[in-house]
Amino acid sequence: MAGIVCRTASRIISNQASCSSVVAVRHSHWFTSMLSLKTSVPLRAEPKKKKKVDPRREIMMKERLKKKLKKLEKVPPELIPIEDFITSAKSFDETRIREAPELCFEESERRALLLKEWSRYKRSQHQTEMHEIQEALEAQRQALEELKLESEELYKAAVSPDTDIFPFQHDGPCYTPPVTNYEAPEGKYNDITRVYTQ
């Protein structure tokens, strides 16, 4: 194989008889000087490394890469910002400050008294609510007692949990009742909520 390459090289050179100096200038590594030994590229190549060291080295390289990757992955992911907790820069804008009106004495007194009246009203409301709830619970307890006196099985059926009730759904009260046969106007909207991924 090396001999064939040498012969073709020499033939090419003899064909190109026009080029004068064959020895001094080396135009490519394929053709070395004519005076030196006839060698080819495969002969002059670096000797092959021994097989034992190679797989070990490759394995070491892979392990090092994996360790680096793990170190990078250990960094905790960036937390998703809670938009409600970030005060926007608009709140700190000085041009937006509203002039606070000065309250006269009567007005501030009226406000203070109204707040106290309100707290009293709310307290009594809460008490009546709690009382009503206690009454209802007591009524249910007594009903279950009576049922137990009547028959054990009915009592057990009554006390067993009801699986069908949840999920429970009910539309709460609005300001105006729903209009019968109402056709809502059609429209488009662009949803600009920001979606974060970790």
Place this chain on the structure above:
Amino acid sequence: MAAPFTRVYRPFWRIITTTTSNRGVRNVSYTSQQWSSQNVKTASAASPWALHGAVCVQRLPVVSQDRSPIEEEFMELMHTMEFERSLLADHELKLLDDAARMSRKQEEDYDSDEEEDYKDKEIVTAQDLEDIWEQKLKEFQPALRSQGNDQKDVSSSERCLADSLILLVKKDVGSQKLWLLPQIQWQMGETLRQTAERALASLPGADLKASFLGNAPCGFYKYKYPKDIQKEGSVGAKVFFFKAVLSSHKHFPLEKNSFAWVKKDELQDFLKPEYLKQVRRFIMAL
């Protein structure tokens, strides 16, 4: 043993019933979740009380309640306080800018080239936008909060949209016609909740769909039959009430004399005092 025997009679009777029912129950398996007819075989075989299941159907409020005077005052106070402590919004800034530009226009030495960001704001000012929005709001006609037939037509379920209403039925009990919550006698082999569901379904002419809130009764009422009707083994009846929330809102015109939708305060016009006392405990009109 003679004298104390009569006093001990009833609890002794009850002990017998509970032990017999326990013995009957132990032979039957409890594997199935569904209540099979076998399990309720020996229930209350010897109890002197007839069992009835009744349902308390509530039509929950459709519209929010009107505010009381103190609530109105407080609402106004809260609005003013929040307004005073707030910052100017974008819309308000635009309004101020437009007003300032208008005042600058009125001056004699007005030079339109001095204006910055001139382009679109001349055409539609913030005030114009406000007017447009007001116009759009006026085009929508909401339904009226109160239909006007509040006090009269008791059989319509559309009255008093701000309160929760309860269904009452006129029924023959013995010799009298009484207003009651819909009830029906318990049959062997069903739970009391199923009795209540049957009571609701068997109302003549009404197609009401309600979702029951749980298996347990919310209240009970027991009464003794008058002496002439009392036989051996039937002293009186026990009625167990179950709560339900009306789910379908079909407006079937119900017969005026046999059905009524009433608020909690109006119950006293319809129900007997003893019955009312028990029923009021579990109906919450908050």
